[in-house]
Amino acid sequence: MLARNLHNKIESLLQQFPVVVIVGSRQCGKTTLARMVAPEWHYFDLERGSDRDLISRDFDFFFREYPHQVIIDEAQSLPQLFTELRGVVDSDRTRRGRFLLTGSSSPELLKEVSETLAGRVAVVELGTLTMNERHTLPLSHLYDVLNNPTLSEHLTELRNLPVRLEYKQVLDHFLKGGYPEPTVVGSDQFQWQWSEQFHQSYIMRDIRALFPGLNVESYRRFILMLSQLSGTIINRSEIGRSLGVNESTVRNYLDIAQGTFIWRNIGSYESKVIKSVVKMPRGYLRDSGLLHFLTDTYNREQLFSRSGSGAAFEGFVIEEVIQGLECRITLPWHYSYYRTRGGAEVDLVLRSPTGTIIPIEVKFGTTVKGGDLHTIRNFIEQEQAPYGIVLNNAEQVKMLADKVIQIPAGCL
Numbered sequence: 001m002l003a004r005n006l007h008n009k010i011e012s013l014l015q016q017f018p019v020v021v022i023v024g025s026r027q028c029g030k031t032t033l034a035r036m037v038a039p040e041w042h043y044f045d046l047e048r049g050s051d052r053d054l055i056s057r058d059f060d061f062f063f064r065e066y067p068h069q070v071i072i073d074e075a076q077s078l079p080q081l082f083t084e085l086r087g088v089v090d091s092d093r094t095r096r097g098r099f100l101l102t103g104s105s106s107p108e109l110l111k112e113v114s115e116t117l118a119g120r121v122a123v124v125e126l127g128t129l130t131m132n133e134r135h136t137l138p139l140s141h142l143y144d145v146l147n148n149p150t151l152s153e154h155l156t157e158l159r160n161l162p163v164r165l166e167y168k169q170v171l172d173h174f175l176k177g178g179y180p181e182p183t184v185v186g187s188d189q190f191q192w193q194w195s196e197q198f199h200q201s202y203i204m205r206d207i208r209a210l211f212p213g214l215n216v217e218s219y220r221r222f223i224l225m226l227s228q229l230s231g232t233i234i235n236r237s238e239i240g241r242s243l244g245v246n247e248s249t250v251r252n253y254l255d256i257a258q259g260t261f262i263w264r265n266i267g268s269y270e271s272k273v274i275k276s277v278v279k280m281p282r283g284y285l286r287d288s289g290l291l292h293f294l295t296d297t298y299n300r301e302q303l304f305s306r307s308g309s310g311a312a313f314e315g316f317v318i319e320e321v322i323q324g325l326e327c328r329i330t331l332p333w334h335y336s337y338y339r340t341r342g343g344a345e346v347d348l349v350l351r352s353p354t355g356t357i358i359p360i361e362v363k364f365g366t367t368v369k370g371g372d373l374h375t376i377r378n379f380i381e382q383e384q385a386p387y388g389i390v391l392n393n394a395e396q397v398k399m400l401a402d403k404v405i406q407i408p409a410g411c412l
Contacts, residue, residue: 004033005139005327006124011037012329013122014097018089021101024126025261029180030102034071038100042066045073059084068098075101082112089120105210105260127323128287129178131412137164140412143324149354151386158405161397165410174316175303177289195293222253227294230284231311269338269349278339284315313364314347317391320412344375357385363392373401
Protein backbone atom coordinates (compact mmCIF):
# COMPACT_ATOMS: atom_id res chain seq x y z
CA MET A 1 0.00 0.00 0.00
CA LEU A 2 1.31 3.42 -0.96
CA ALA A 3 1.62 6.03 1.79
CA ARG A 4 -0.57 9.11 1.31
CA ASN A 5 0.34 12.70 2.11
CA LEU A 6 -2.90 13.20 4.05
CA HIS A 7 -2.16 10.41 6.57
CA ASN A 8 -0.61 12.60 9.27
CA LYS A 9 -3.20 15.34 8.84
CA ILE A 10 -6.05 12.87 9.38
CA GLU A 11 -4.36 11.43 12.47
CA SER A 12 -4.00 14.94 13.87
CA LEU A 13 -7.62 15.85 13.11
CA LEU A 14 -8.84 12.71 14.87
CA GLN A 15 -7.18 14.04 18.01
CA GLN A 16 -9.18 17.27 17.68
CA PHE A 17 -12.61 16.20 16.36
CA PRO A 18 -15.00 13.34 17.15
CA VAL A 19 -15.71 12.81 13.43
CA VAL A 20 -13.43 13.07 10.41
CA VAL A 21 -14.76 12.64 6.86
CA ILE A 22 -12.54 11.74 3.88
CA VAL A 23 -14.11 12.77 0.57
CA GLY A 24 -12.87 12.16 -2.97
CA SER A 25 -13.67 10.50 -6.27
CA ARG A 26 -14.44 6.82 -6.63
CA GLN A 27 -11.36 4.59 -6.52
CA CYS A 28 -8.96 7.31 -5.35
CA GLY A 29 -7.94 5.34 -2.25
CA LYS A 30 -10.22 6.64 0.53
CA THR A 31 -10.96 3.22 2.03
CA THR A 32 -7.34 2.13 1.94
CA LEU A 33 -6.23 5.35 3.60
CA ALA A 34 -8.89 5.13 6.31
CA ARG A 35 -7.81 1.58 7.15
CA MET A 36 -4.15 2.59 7.15
CA VAL A 37 -4.86 5.44 9.58
CA ALA A 38 -7.01 3.27 11.88
CA PRO A 39 -6.15 -0.40 11.21
CA GLU A 40 -7.67 -1.67 14.46
CA TRP A 41 -11.02 0.12 14.11
CA HIS A 42 -14.31 -1.57 13.27
CA TYR A 43 -15.02 -1.28 9.53
CA PHE A 44 -18.43 -1.07 7.83
CA ASP A 45 -19.21 -0.53 4.15
CA LEU A 46 -22.62 0.94 3.36
CA GLU A 47 -22.46 -0.51 -0.16
CA ARG A 48 -22.40 -3.98 1.40
CA GLY A 49 -25.97 -5.06 2.12
CA SER A 50 -25.27 -6.76 5.45
CA ASP A 51 -23.43 -3.73 6.85
CA ARG A 52 -26.08 -1.33 5.62
CA ASP A 53 -28.85 -3.43 7.21
CA LEU A 54 -26.96 -3.72 10.49
CA ILE A 55 -26.59 0.05 10.81
CA SER A 56 -29.92 1.24 9.40
CA ARG A 57 -32.17 -1.37 11.05
CA ASP A 58 -31.57 0.01 14.55
CA PHE A 59 -29.24 2.98 14.90
CA ASP A 60 -29.49 3.00 18.70
CA PHE A 61 -28.43 -0.63 18.93
CA PHE A 62 -25.57 -0.16 16.47
CA PHE A 63 -24.08 2.83 18.27
CA ARG A 64 -24.43 1.13 21.66
CA GLU A 65 -22.42 -1.78 20.26
CA TYR A 66 -19.96 0.43 18.38
CA PRO A 67 -19.77 3.80 20.19
CA HIS A 68 -16.30 4.75 18.94
CA GLN A 69 -13.36 3.72 16.74
CA VAL A 70 -15.61 3.04 13.75
CA ILE A 71 -14.92 3.45 10.02
CA ILE A 72 -18.04 3.84 7.84
CA ASP A 73 -17.44 3.70 4.08
CA GLU A 74 -19.59 5.51 1.46
CA ALA A 75 -21.47 7.40 4.16
CA GLN A 76 -23.35 9.62 1.70
CA SER A 77 -25.56 6.68 0.72
CA LEU A 78 -27.32 6.73 4.13
CA PRO A 79 -28.32 10.36 4.90
CA GLN A 80 -30.00 9.41 8.21
CA LEU A 81 -26.61 8.43 9.53
CA PHE A 82 -25.54 12.03 10.09
CA THR A 83 -28.51 12.95 12.27
CA GLU A 84 -27.93 9.83 14.37
CA LEU A 85 -24.22 10.58 14.63
CA ARG A 86 -24.95 14.04 15.99
CA GLY A 87 -26.84 12.57 18.94
CA VAL A 88 -24.10 10.01 19.61
CA VAL A 89 -21.38 12.65 19.48
CA ASP A 90 -23.31 15.12 21.63
CA SER A 91 -23.75 12.51 24.35
CA ASP A 92 -20.01 12.80 25.00
CA ARG A 93 -18.58 15.93 23.38
CA THR A 94 -15.21 15.61 25.10
CA ARG A 95 -14.32 12.34 23.36
CA ARG A 96 -12.29 12.78 20.17
CA GLY A 97 -11.44 10.42 17.34
CA ARG A 98 -14.61 8.35 17.37
CA PHE A 99 -15.73 8.02 13.75
CA LEU A 100 -13.90 8.06 10.42
CA LEU A 101 -16.23 8.33 7.41
CA THR A 102 -15.60 8.26 3.67
CA GLY A 103 -17.76 9.53 0.82
CA SER A 104 -17.59 9.83 -2.96
CA SER A 105 -20.20 12.48 -3.64
CA SER A 106 -19.75 15.88 -2.15
CA PRO A 107 -23.18 17.49 -2.86
CA GLU A 108 -25.13 15.13 -0.59
CA LEU A 109 -22.34 14.38 1.84
CA LEU A 110 -21.19 17.93 2.52
CA LYS A 111 -24.78 19.18 2.75
CA GLU A 112 -25.54 16.62 5.46
CA VAL A 113 -22.26 17.27 7.24
CA SER A 114 -22.70 21.05 7.26
CA GLU A 115 -26.31 20.88 8.42
CA THR A 116 -26.07 18.20 11.10
CA LEU A 117 -22.46 17.90 12.26
CA ALA A 118 -21.25 21.51 12.22
CA GLY A 119 -18.54 22.00 14.83
CA ARG A 120 -18.21 18.26 15.37
CA VAL A 121 -16.47 17.23 12.16
CA ALA A 122 -13.41 17.89 10.01
CA VAL A 123 -13.53 17.21 6.27
CA VAL A 124 -10.45 16.35 4.20
CA GLU A 125 -10.36 15.83 0.46
CA LEU A 126 -8.26 13.05 -1.07
CA GLY A 127 -7.17 13.24 -4.69
CA THR A 128 -5.59 10.59 -6.85
CA LEU A 129 -1.91 9.77 -6.27
CA THR A 130 0.54 12.63 -6.54
CA MET A 131 3.98 12.07 -8.04
CA ASN A 132 5.73 11.84 -4.69
CA GLU A 133 3.15 9.30 -3.44
CA ARG A 134 3.52 7.16 -6.54
CA HIS A 135 7.32 7.08 -6.17
CA THR A 136 7.24 6.67 -2.35
CA LEU A 137 8.97 9.99 -1.72
CA PRO A 138 8.25 12.36 1.16
CA LEU A 139 6.26 15.49 0.45
CA SER A 140 8.35 18.09 -1.37
CA HIS A 141 10.16 20.69 0.73
CA LEU A 142 8.50 23.25 -1.57
CA TYR A 143 5.39 23.15 0.62
CA ASP A 144 7.40 23.76 3.79
CA VAL A 145 8.87 26.84 2.13
CA LEU A 146 5.51 28.14 0.92
CA ASN A 147 4.07 27.73 4.42
CA ASN A 148 7.02 29.51 6.04
CA PRO A 149 5.91 33.04 7.05
CA THR A 150 9.53 34.31 6.89
CA LEU A 151 9.43 35.51 3.28
CA SER A 152 13.05 36.68 3.26
CA GLU A 153 14.17 33.04 3.34
CA HIS A 154 11.92 31.74 0.56
CA LEU A 155 14.12 32.22 -2.51
CA THR A 156 17.20 30.91 -0.70
CA GLU A 157 15.32 27.76 0.29
CA LEU A 158 13.74 27.36 -3.15
CA ARG A 159 17.14 27.52 -4.87
CA ASN A 160 18.19 24.44 -2.90
CA LEU A 161 15.19 22.27 -3.81
CA PRO A 162 16.36 18.87 -5.10
CA VAL A 163 15.09 17.58 -8.45
CA ARG A 164 13.83 14.20 -7.26
CA LEU A 165 12.13 12.84 -10.38
CA GLU A 166 13.49 12.46 -13.89
CA TYR A 167 11.74 14.05 -16.85
CA LYS A 168 10.50 10.66 -18.09
CA GLN A 169 8.99 9.91 -14.65
CA VAL A 170 7.09 13.20 -14.71
CA LEU A 171 5.82 12.49 -18.24
CA ASP A 172 4.77 8.96 -17.28
CA HIS A 173 2.71 10.19 -14.34
CA PHE A 174 1.23 12.99 -16.43
CA LEU A 175 0.23 10.48 -19.12
CA LYS A 176 -1.21 7.79 -16.84
CA GLY A 177 -2.55 9.79 -13.90
CA GLY A 178 -2.77 8.68 -10.30
CA TYR A 179 -5.65 6.29 -9.70
CA PRO A 180 -4.08 3.75 -7.32
CA GLU A 181 -5.20 0.42 -8.80
CA PRO A 182 -3.77 0.82 -12.33
CA THR A 183 -0.71 2.53 -10.84
CA VAL A 184 0.05 -0.46 -8.62
CA VAL A 185 -0.60 -3.02 -11.39
CA GLY A 186 1.71 -1.08 -13.71
CA SER A 187 0.46 -2.56 -17.01
CA ASP A 188 -0.30 -0.17 -19.87
CA GLN A 189 -3.02 -2.48 -21.17
CA PHE A 190 -4.64 -2.72 -17.74
CA GLN A 191 -4.34 1.07 -17.35
CA TRP A 192 -6.60 1.78 -20.32
CA GLN A 193 -8.97 -1.14 -19.66
CA TRP A 194 -9.38 0.08 -16.08
CA SER A 195 -9.99 3.63 -17.30
CA GLU A 196 -12.74 2.40 -19.63
CA GLN A 197 -14.44 0.53 -16.78
CA PHE A 198 -14.07 3.49 -14.43
CA HIS A 199 -15.60 5.88 -16.95
CA GLN A 200 -18.52 3.56 -17.65
CA SER A 201 -19.12 2.95 -13.93
CA TYR A 202 -18.98 6.68 -13.17
CA ILE A 203 -21.52 7.57 -15.87
CA MET A 204 -23.81 4.55 -15.85
CA ARG A 205 -23.84 3.72 -12.13
CA ASP A 206 -22.80 6.66 -9.97
CA ILE A 207 -24.39 9.47 -11.96
CA ARG A 208 -27.59 7.50 -12.62
CA ALA A 209 -27.91 6.72 -8.91
CA LEU A 210 -27.10 10.20 -7.64
CA PHE A 211 -29.10 12.16 -10.22
CA PRO A 212 -31.93 9.90 -11.46
CA GLY A 213 -33.58 12.62 -13.56
CA LEU A 214 -30.40 13.53 -15.43
CA ASN A 215 -29.99 12.96 -19.17
CA VAL A 216 -27.06 10.57 -18.84
CA GLU A 217 -26.15 10.57 -22.54
CA SER A 218 -26.01 14.37 -22.60
CA TYR A 219 -23.85 14.38 -19.46
CA ARG A 220 -21.53 11.75 -21.01
CA ARG A 221 -21.00 14.01 -24.04
CA PHE A 222 -20.43 16.92 -21.67
CA ILE A 223 -17.60 15.05 -19.89
CA LEU A 224 -16.00 14.24 -23.25
CA MET A 225 -16.21 17.92 -24.14
CA LEU A 226 -14.62 18.90 -20.81
CA SER A 227 -11.65 16.67 -21.63
CA GLN A 228 -11.01 18.86 -24.68
CA LEU A 229 -11.49 22.07 -22.69
CA SER A 230 -9.37 21.10 -19.68
CA GLY A 231 -7.09 23.97 -18.70
CA THR A 232 -9.08 26.60 -20.57
CA ILE A 233 -11.59 29.30 -19.66
CA ILE A 234 -15.07 27.82 -19.49
CA ASN A 235 -17.74 29.55 -21.58
CA ARG A 236 -21.01 27.95 -20.48
CA SER A 237 -23.07 29.43 -23.30
CA GLU A 238 -20.74 28.02 -25.97
CA ILE A 239 -20.77 24.60 -24.34
CA GLY A 240 -24.56 24.73 -24.18
CA ARG A 241 -24.83 25.51 -27.90
CA SER A 242 -22.53 22.59 -28.74
CA LEU A 243 -24.55 20.19 -26.58
CA GLY A 244 -27.96 21.57 -27.51
CA VAL A 245 -28.81 22.48 -23.90
CA ASN A 246 -29.27 25.78 -22.08
CA GLU A 247 -26.68 27.53 -19.95
CA SER A 248 -28.45 26.53 -16.73
CA THR A 249 -28.04 22.86 -17.65
CA VAL A 250 -24.33 23.37 -18.34
CA ARG A 251 -23.96 25.06 -14.95
CA ASN A 252 -25.67 22.04 -13.35
CA TYR A 253 -23.38 19.64 -15.23
CA LEU A 254 -20.31 21.56 -14.03
CA ASP A 255 -21.57 21.42 -10.45
CA ILE A 256 -22.04 17.66 -10.76
CA ALA A 257 -18.58 17.13 -12.26
CA GLN A 258 -16.99 19.20 -9.49
CA GLY A 259 -19.17 17.65 -6.79
CA THR A 260 -18.08 14.15 -7.79
CA PHE A 261 -14.41 15.25 -7.77
CA ILE A 262 -13.82 14.74 -11.51
CA TRP A 263 -13.40 18.45 -12.29
CA ARG A 264 -11.89 21.43 -10.47
CA ASN A 265 -13.00 25.01 -11.12
CA ILE A 266 -10.49 27.79 -10.58
CA GLY A 267 -11.93 31.27 -10.16
CA SER A 268 -10.45 34.44 -11.62
CA TYR A 269 -8.05 36.60 -9.62
CA GLU A 270 -9.55 39.72 -8.08
CA SER A 271 -7.18 42.66 -8.32
CA LYS A 272 -7.52 46.07 -6.70
CA VAL A 273 -5.00 47.46 -9.18
CA ILE A 274 -5.73 45.76 -12.52
CA LYS A 275 -9.27 46.43 -13.74
CA SER A 276 -9.31 44.55 -17.07
CA VAL A 277 -9.35 41.04 -15.55
CA VAL A 278 -11.39 38.27 -17.21
CA LYS A 279 -14.04 37.06 -14.74
CA MET A 280 -15.04 33.68 -16.22
CA PRO A 281 -13.75 30.58 -14.38
CA ARG A 282 -11.35 28.10 -15.87
CA GLY A 283 -11.01 24.47 -14.90
CA TYR A 284 -9.53 21.07 -15.60
CA LEU A 285 -10.14 17.36 -15.23
CA ARG A 286 -8.45 16.51 -11.97
CA ASP A 287 -6.79 13.25 -13.00
CA SER A 288 -4.59 13.54 -16.09
CA GLY A 289 -4.81 9.80 -16.80
CA LEU A 290 -8.60 10.02 -17.11
CA LEU A 291 -8.19 13.06 -19.35
CA HIS A 292 -5.79 11.21 -21.64
CA PHE A 293 -8.10 8.20 -21.83
CA LEU A 294 -10.99 10.45 -22.86
CA THR A 295 -8.84 12.15 -25.52
CA ASP A 296 -7.38 8.87 -26.88
CA THR A 297 -3.88 9.83 -25.80
CA TYR A 298 -2.14 6.54 -24.98
CA ASN A 299 1.60 7.13 -25.43
CA ARG A 300 4.24 9.86 -25.41
CA GLU A 301 4.15 10.33 -29.18
CA GLN A 302 0.44 11.16 -29.00
CA LEU A 303 1.09 13.29 -25.93
CA PHE A 304 3.55 15.52 -27.79
CA SER A 305 1.44 15.73 -30.94
CA ARG A 306 -1.82 16.60 -29.16
CA SER A 307 -2.54 20.33 -29.34
CA GLY A 308 -4.08 20.46 -25.86
CA SER A 309 -1.17 18.88 -23.98
CA GLY A 310 0.20 22.22 -22.78
CA ALA A 311 -3.11 23.18 -21.16
CA ALA A 312 -3.49 19.65 -19.79
CA PHE A 313 -0.02 19.84 -18.22
CA GLU A 314 -0.99 23.11 -16.55
CA GLY A 315 -3.96 21.37 -14.92
CA PHE A 316 -1.79 18.41 -13.90
CA VAL A 317 0.79 20.61 -12.16
CA ILE A 318 -1.82 22.86 -10.56
CA GLU A 319 -3.54 19.80 -9.05
CA GLU A 320 -0.18 18.58 -7.70
CA VAL A 321 0.47 21.96 -6.06
CA ILE A 322 -3.01 22.25 -4.54
CA GLN A 323 -2.87 18.72 -3.14
CA GLY A 324 0.57 19.41 -1.68
CA LEU A 325 -0.65 22.54 0.09
CA GLU A 326 -3.91 20.98 1.30
CA CYS A 327 -2.24 18.08 3.13
CA ARG A 328 -0.85 20.40 5.80
CA ILE A 329 -2.85 21.62 8.77
CA THR A 330 -2.99 25.33 8.04
CA LEU A 331 -5.63 27.95 7.46
CA PRO A 332 -7.04 27.70 3.92
CA TRP A 333 -5.07 28.82 0.89
CA HIS A 334 -6.90 30.55 -1.95
CA TYR A 335 -6.34 29.57 -5.59
CA SER A 336 -7.16 31.58 -8.70
CA TYR A 337 -5.88 32.32 -12.19
CA TYR A 338 -5.15 35.70 -13.75
CA ARG A 339 -6.01 36.78 -17.29
CA THR A 340 -6.56 40.23 -18.72
CA ARG A 341 -8.80 41.05 -21.65
CA GLY A 342 -5.60 41.68 -23.58
CA GLY A 343 -4.53 38.06 -23.13
CA ALA A 344 -1.86 38.42 -20.40
CA GLU A 345 -2.14 35.34 -18.18
CA VAL A 346 -0.76 33.71 -15.02
CA ASP A 347 -1.83 30.08 -14.66
CA LEU A 348 -2.12 29.93 -10.85
CA VAL A 349 -2.15 32.65 -8.21
CA LEU A 350 -1.68 31.46 -4.64
CA ARG A 351 -2.87 33.55 -1.72
CA SER A 352 -1.46 32.25 1.55
CA PRO A 353 -3.38 32.28 4.85
CA THR A 354 -1.43 35.43 5.76
CA GLY A 355 -2.35 37.16 2.48
CA THR A 356 0.92 36.72 0.58
CA ILE A 357 0.43 36.51 -3.20
CA ILE A 358 2.59 34.08 -5.21
CA PRO A 359 2.08 33.82 -9.00
CA ILE A 360 2.94 30.53 -10.73
CA GLU A 361 3.38 29.97 -14.45
CA VAL A 362 3.32 26.38 -15.77
CA LYS A 363 5.18 25.42 -18.96
CA PHE A 364 5.17 22.01 -20.65
CA GLY A 365 8.56 22.70 -22.24
CA THR A 366 12.09 22.50 -20.86
CA THR A 367 13.21 26.05 -21.60
CA VAL A 368 11.83 29.54 -20.99
CA LYS A 369 12.34 32.46 -23.35
CA GLY A 370 12.83 35.95 -21.99
CA GLY A 371 9.57 37.14 -23.51
CA ASP A 372 7.67 34.44 -21.63
CA LEU A 373 8.41 36.23 -18.35
CA HIS A 374 6.82 39.55 -19.26
CA THR A 375 3.41 38.83 -17.70
CA ILE A 376 4.63 37.25 -14.46
CA ARG A 377 7.14 40.08 -13.91
CA ASN A 378 4.45 42.70 -14.46
CA PHE A 379 2.14 40.83 -12.10
CA ILE A 380 4.83 40.71 -9.39
CA GLU A 381 5.36 44.47 -9.69
CA GLN A 382 1.68 45.47 -9.87
CA GLU A 383 0.47 43.15 -7.11
CA GLN A 384 3.60 43.54 -4.95
CA ALA A 385 4.24 39.80 -4.85
CA PRO A 386 7.55 38.82 -3.20
CA TYR A 387 8.48 36.50 -6.09
CA GLY A 388 7.04 34.29 -8.81
CA ILE A 389 7.59 30.68 -9.86
CA VAL A 390 7.85 29.05 -13.28
CA LEU A 391 7.15 25.31 -13.02
CA ASN A 392 8.33 23.43 -16.11
CA ASN A 393 10.28 20.37 -17.28
CA ALA A 394 13.76 21.89 -17.02
CA GLU A 395 16.66 19.98 -15.46
CA GLN A 396 17.58 22.38 -12.67
CA VAL A 397 16.34 25.06 -10.31
CA LYS A 398 17.60 28.51 -11.25
CA MET A 399 16.72 32.19 -11.19
CA LEU A 400 15.30 33.32 -14.53
CA ALA A 401 15.06 36.99 -13.62
CA ASP A 402 14.87 39.18 -10.55
CA LYS A 403 12.23 37.60 -8.27
CA VAL A 404 11.37 34.85 -10.81
CA ILE A 405 12.60 31.33 -10.10
CA GLN A 406 12.40 28.24 -12.31
CA ILE A 407 11.45 25.02 -10.50
CA PRO A 408 11.33 21.74 -12.45
CA ALA A 409 8.18 19.64 -12.04
CA GLY A 410 10.52 16.89 -10.86
CA CYS A 411 10.88 18.84 -7.59
CA LEU A 412 7.22 18.30 -6.70
